[in-house]
Amino acid sequence: MSYRIERIEVEGFRGFRKRKELKLGENLVIVSGPQRSGKSSLLNAPVWALVGSEAEKKELGPVPIRERVRWIARNLETDSTRVKILFRGSQGEELVVGRSDPKGKVTVERDGREIKKGPLEVLGLTLDGLVSSVFLPQEVIRAALSLEPKKRQAIFIQLAGLENLSTLEGCLENARKILEDKEKKIAELRKHVDGRIGGQVSLQKRRVKELWEKVLGLGLSEEVLSPDGARPLVEQSLKGLADFCSKYGEKMPSIPEVRGPEDLPQFVNEMRGILFRLEAESPETRRQRDLYDRKRKIEALISDLEELEEKKQKINASKEEILKPHGKEEELKMAIQELEKTLEGLDREIERGGKYLKMVEEALSYFETLPQGLAQMECPVCRKAKVSVAHVREHLASEIEKAGLEPLRNQRQEIEKTLKGKKAAQEALIHLAEQEKKLEAMSKELLEKASELRGREIAPNESLGLVLKNMAQATEKGLEELKGIIEARGRAIQGVRAQLEKLGLVVELHREKKRLAELDEIPQTPQYKAFIETEDKIHMQIALLKELLKGLEQEKMEAFRQRFADLKDEVNDLYRRLLGREDFSEVWIDEKDWEVKTRAGDRQPTVIQVFNVGDMTAVALALFLASAMRANHQAGFVLLDDPIQSLDEEHERRLAEILADLAQKRQVIVSCSRSSFVEALEDAGTVKRQVIRLAPWDESRTCRLQGEERED
Amino acid sequence: MKVALAASKEKKGRTDKVKPSVLEEIGRFRKEKGESYAGKFLQRLLALTFIKAGFDVEAEHSVEGPDLLVGRFQIEVKTTTSEPFTIEKKDARDIRQAIKKGKTPVLALLECSSFRGWTLVSAEGLSEGSFSRKDLALRRISELERKINDHFDDVVEAWMPNLERAPESAFEEMDAKRRMGQWHP
Secondary structure (H helix, E strand, O other): OOEEEEEEEEEOEOOEOOOEEEEOOOOEEEEEOOOOOOHHHHHHHHHHHHHHHHHHOOEEOOEEOHHHOOOOOEOOOOOOEEEEEEEEEOOOOEEEEEEEEOOOEEEEEEOOEEOOOOHHHHOOOOHHHHHHHOEEOOOOOOHHHHOOHHHHHHHHHHHOOOHHHHHHHHHHHHHHHHHHHHHHHHHHHHHHHHHHHHHHHHHHHHHHHHHHHHHHHOOOOHHHHOOOOOHHHHHHHHHHHHHHHHHOOOOOOOOOOOOOHHHHHHHHHHHHHHHHHHHHOOHHHHHHHHHHHHHHHHHHHHHHHHHHHHHHHHHHHHHHHHHOOOOOHHHHHHHHHHHHHHHHHHHHHHHHHHHHHHHHHHHHHHHHHOOHHHHOEOOOOOOOOOEOHHHHHHHHHHHHHHHHHHHHHHHHHHHHHHHHHHHHHHHHHHHHHHHHHHHHHHHHHHHHHHHHHHOOOOOOOOOHHHHHHHHHHHHHHHHHHHHHHHHHHHHHHHHHHHHHHHHHHHHHHHHHHHHHHHHHHHHHOHHHHHHHHHHHHHHHHHHHHHHHHHHHHHHHHHHHHHHHHHHHHHHHHHHHHHHOOOOOOOEEEEOOOOEEEEOEOOEOOEHHHHOOHHHHHHHHHHHHHHHHHHOOOOEOEEEEEOOOOOOOHHHHHHHHHHHHHHHHHOEEEEEEOOHHHHHHHHHOOOOOEEEEEEOOOOOOOOOOEOOOOOOO | OOOOOOOOOOOOOOOOOOOHHHHHHHHHHHHHHOHHHHHHHHHHHHHHHHHHOOOOEEEEOOOOOOOEEEOOEEEEEEEEOOOOEEEOHHHHHHHHHHHHOOOEEEEEEEEOOOOOOEEEEEOOOOOOEEEOOOOOHHHEOHHHHHHHHHHHHHHHHHHHHHHHHOHHHHHHHHHHHHHHOOOOO
């Protein structure tokens, strides 16, 4: 099945601002028109419909196109672009590919039903395949011969129809890169883990070494680490303990049996506990503890007693100070009673004077109510005539005050002050008495405590201070006597402990060696093994991929040779028909450096070295057209955008003949601005042809057909 | 690649990797004595390991000729601190000669910073250059590797005290033992 282009619809695409629909009815379609008339826009429309934004990149497939940098599909005066291509299959099927922008929507319909396949996929094409055998833009024609080797190789591989092998190679290469990234990470992790384990091992070995030195320093031999090597040390420790118990009358404690090195830690721990208890719990130690307790209590009592005496002395001194101005306590009491009595008498006198004054006041108030004549009286005090009642009241009150009340009040004030002082002294004495009482209670309590500590009552005639002093001396003596006994016992325990500590060191050495052995086991753990296995697996996969890639490369080269051996005749047939040079008899692709070479006698130069631009165009066209004739995809059309660059009229005619032949097999859509080539195409071969003539670009700013009226 | 191996006399089933403490000792020995000096010892220890694993070591050369001849294997020994391993001109020549003589050329590789132990790979077709473990992954002779790594720790642990005390006489003694088909000091 192969598809040909039957209709092109464009709107807002490149030079076609307005909507345009073109029917392509024949096998040879010649698109002619002057510069800027829209020939390339028309040929690019099916390409854009098929590959979309890929057509706007600076590389079209493997070919870098300088002119494609920042290429814009949309007409600059429109907001959207729409292209629809109708392909007709060899059995009459209809395939419609539509693409629009800015929505970027692409639709593929087969016989009116939308299908979920990409447009290239439907035609059995890849992007690279499109560039190498379907669409030959003017910028690419010679570029294929002068690109850098890797790009040239890519183009020639496409020309050979081996893009699937290249894709596979790309996938494998990609997989290898991913695996190598993983491998790098795992290797780093492993190195880190190995480093950490190595560091721990070094540390542990140093610990073991230090312990060994200590063990050997104690006069022990390496044998202590053998299964039965520590037995003599166990026995020595047990014997020391038994001797001690026998000497000090202690009962021999029960100790777990040592059957092997694994029992040693428990044995050492038990023994340490026993020795601690023997040291802490002997009768002498207990007695010593009691005596220290007694000593502390006696010292506390002595301190309390001293404090009590001091307080008593302070109270007596205060009493003396208070009574100094008042005589004895009894005299103070009597003086207070006397003063209170005097104060009572004075209060009575003052009250009487007050009453008399009140009577005068009432009399004068009465006079005030009498008729006016009585107001013309003489003052009985100052003898002034015709004074008012108020005048008389004032003078009489003043005289009464002077006569007795004021001295009485002054006297009372004095007495009251004296009484207050004496009462304050009395209250201070009462407070001191209360304190004395408390001290007495404390003194009694102290006596009771001392009696209890002494074990018998302290008689009233005994001095508490002296008793406590004697008790302290006796305790001190007791402690002195115990010290020697306890020290001797401690030395005995220390002897046993020293034996045990040797064993403890051996136990520690055992433990550290065990830890070292555990570290040695880490590489054997399932986790570490899994880690290494993963790394090995990745190594294996990478190596396999490398082998595969190597094989694929060989396969690709072999296939390429095979394919170009098949194509070589066709390429050279086209080359001779197009160029007709006798001096350079043939061309071929040398896969060592991916150069296109030619033969000149014994010499094999590259075409770039010896050909002019026109000849190189002819070689590139020969390669492309040979490939297009052989292509096995379903795109039954070839798009040639202005292929005659640098070809003269004779070569134009030759190319026209070749294209007319090619159009017998495939639909050929070719654009050109030169009339001589259009005429050559119109005359060449017998194939049916269609000429689309485009009008020159004008103020309407949209491409259109010649003779078509401007819409504006 | 199919490799027929001599049967191992002992079966321990413990290790197929080097103990970290053994590796630490090797590392210390290399640091103290220098890489190439220590390399000779490691080669000799490997020869004894082959004996312990039940192989017959026909020859061991420290200067000229292949490093080890073990049955039909001709072994070139390479020890490094870490990857890659370098195959020099002389090694490549020995590999070619081994094939001519009908021997199987083998590279025995020890990366002294990894607990993987010895990596034994077929050297057939290898030419001079630097190789990482992943480059050689498809060439590994796993069964032989396991047999060697099973015994290497024991051999090192047995000889290391002697090597530390008097390396030169230990070196001679190791050779004497090898000639007698024994591995233990």
